[in-house]
Amino acid sequence: MIRSIKTVCCAALFIFGALFCQINIASASQEIGAPTIIQVSHYELSKPLITGLTPAGTEILVYINGVYEGLAEVNAENTETDNFYYKHNAALSEGTHRIMLVSRDRMSLVLSSPSQEIKFVVPALPAPTLIEPNINTITGKVKPLVKGLTKSGTFVRVYIDGIYNGKTDVAAHESGTANFAYKPFLNLAAGYHFAQAVSEDSSGGKSEKSEIINFKIEQPMPAPTLFASEVNSKTEHNRPFIVGLAKSSSDLKVFIDHKLDGKFKAENHKSGTASFAYKPFRALASGNHFVYVTATDSRGKESSWSNIVFFNVRPADQAAPALTEEQPKEIEIKAEAEIEAEAEIMDLSEDLEDQEVVVQGQEDAFGAVEENGIAEQEEITDEDIKKIMEEDIVKEEDGKGSINESKQKQGGMSINLIIFIVFLLGIIVWIFWVNKELIKERRAQEKKETIPEDNQAAPQDNSKNNTLFSDRERRH
Structure with a gap:
């Protein structure tokens, strides 16, 4: 009896396992269609917008330059395909980028083959255009407004006379081109000057320098x-x-x-x-x-x-x-x-x-x-x-009190000046006196050293003289 029960259980488990494997094999053998990319556009200069179609019941995995970036938004409809869109939030660097999509079944998580690869080009950021001040501008203002046009969503770095002067806030306009105005933070001297500008976006991409604009600041108009x-x-x-x-x-x-x-x-x-x-x-x-x-x-x-x-x-x-x-x-x-x-x-x-x-x-x-x-x-x-x-x-x-204060300051300065001069003269006199004393000491020391030498030399001379006299006496 027990053996028969065991046999029945084993058979049931075998049948269940076979059915489970058959289901998995069937689901695995089910092919998931690859997504179709309809359009890749610039919703910002360096950010792509991807739209397309995918089989119903699937989700979209987005890859840019071979790196997984996230899931697209899928709008489910009662059709065989659903539409989707994907906005890339991070700004891409300047150059060409590769975009590829993969569909994934929501239930079985089976992946489709990759979609066709689309190239997305981020163009170089255009240089800003400077408008004012120019060579025809008549101004005596020491801080003239630097005006111009730049790509929407960028800010502008301004260079005056080849030196970085400052930057503007981010300029934006629905037309895609925004105007900007920058006021120098330091006064400019009267005479000729030149200015250049560089646009920069949120991703750190920079444009080339704009064309040089020359202008002249005249002597100011007398104020009333x-x-x-x-x-x-x-x-x-x-x-x-x-x-x-x-x-x-x-x-x-x-x-x-x-x-x-x-x-x-x-x-x-x-x-x-x-x-x-x-x-x-x-x-x-x-x-x-x-x-x-x-x-x-x-x-x-x-x-x-x-x-x-x-x-x-x-x-x-x-x-x-x-x-x-x-x-x-x-x-x-x-x-x-x-x-x-x-x-x-x-x-x-x-x-x-x-x-x-x-x-x-x-x-x-x-x-x-x-x-x-x-x-x-x-x-x-x-x-x-x-x-x-x-x-x-x-x-x-x-x-009213500035005159008296200035006089007092001048009087105090003159007294301090006299004291300082007297102090300098005292130092000079002291230096001369010290040098004079040192010279005296050296001379006295030299005299002391020469006297013993003279005393030693004198006996030698007398001995020589004595020997001469003794020789003469012997001869006689």
């Missing part, structure tokens, strides 16, 4: 000089005259609270310097304000900012009485000069009502530099203005 604002009978308390001096026949732009308020042309004066008086286009709100002016010559060269003047507009009930006609004629002359200027400013009213223009890339009197490109509108609070005014007052108080 502003004086305290004035209110007289020809204006209102909330539209004070902005008065100052500027180069004759220059185009002036007036900025109040960082916003362009108007522009006009300075008078042509035989001295080369003209006075001006500008009345704000709109009535200013009560409170603290500040103003500065820029000048542009006939060739388009713009100056830096003038000195910044702070002023306060009081409420109407607290406003000071306007100056009468009996006030100094100098103010009246400036007001008359404003009449023509104001007539020209009125033509800008339509544009100024719709938008407010802010300064782009300027450098103010306190050394603050706006961001490259178009700067956002800035709002300066009353507290900020008070702080700046307090700093100016402190600077003035410090300046």
Whole structure:
């Protein structure tokens, strides 16, 4: 009985094993079709996008240059084939790369034969194109913006006069070509300069150097000089005259609270310097304000900012009485000069009502530099203005004591100089005295050494003389 049971179990196991092997052999003998690559494109300059078809129920293994890179995304459909796509996240280096795919059955994990090999070429990164500044650019700015075009998704390294100066942020645009602007971090001297640029992508690939662009930085345009604002009978308390001096026949732009308020042309004066008086286009709100002016010559060269003047507009009930006609004629002359200027400013009213223009890339009197490109509108609070005014007052108080401090420093320096000279003379005298004493000691020592030699030589001479006398006596 037991033997029969064992026989039955062995037979069952044999049959089960045979069936299992038959199933595996059948599944192994089942062929998995190779995937079909439809397209390999550049979704970025050095990153491929692969699309194609694979048999249903399979997944795609991606190999680049013989190295497994990952699985493709398969979209299952109720058909004999599924479509797939694969995005390579890492940027490939410049050159030719080999792409190959293999299908794998999800259940049996049986692999297909490799697909056809596709070559993917990563072209050399194109060099950027520099546009400005060029030889025709008229500028007196010591930090001119370097502008140009580069491949989207790259940043640009800028070289000025053959020396690396800095780099831009990554520039991107949907068109594939992006513009860039770079501001030198050091001031450039007046004269001729040249610039070059190199594009670089996220994988570290670099382009060749761009073509050289030459430009010239001229001597800066003289900036206007502003004086305290004035209110007289020809204006209102909330539209004070902005008065100052500027180069004759220059185009002036007036900025109040960082916003362009108007522009006009300075008078042509035989001295080369003209006075001006500008009345704000709109009535200013009560409170603290500040103003500065820029000048542009006939060739388009713009100056830096003038000195910044702070002023306060009081409420109407607290406003000071306007100056009468009996006030100094100098103010009246400036007001008359404003009449023509104001007539020209009125033509800008339509544009100024719709938008407010802010300064782009300027450098103010306190050394603050706006961001490259178009700067956002800035709002300066009353507290900020008070702080700046307090700093100016402190600077003035410090300046009053600078003369006395400089005199004290000069007096202290003269005393220290005299002490130092006396110290040097003392050292020189001491050196001479030491040398003199050493010479005396050497001479005394030489004398002591010569005296014993003379004493020894004298007895020898006497003995010789004695022998001579004895010989003579014997002869006699």
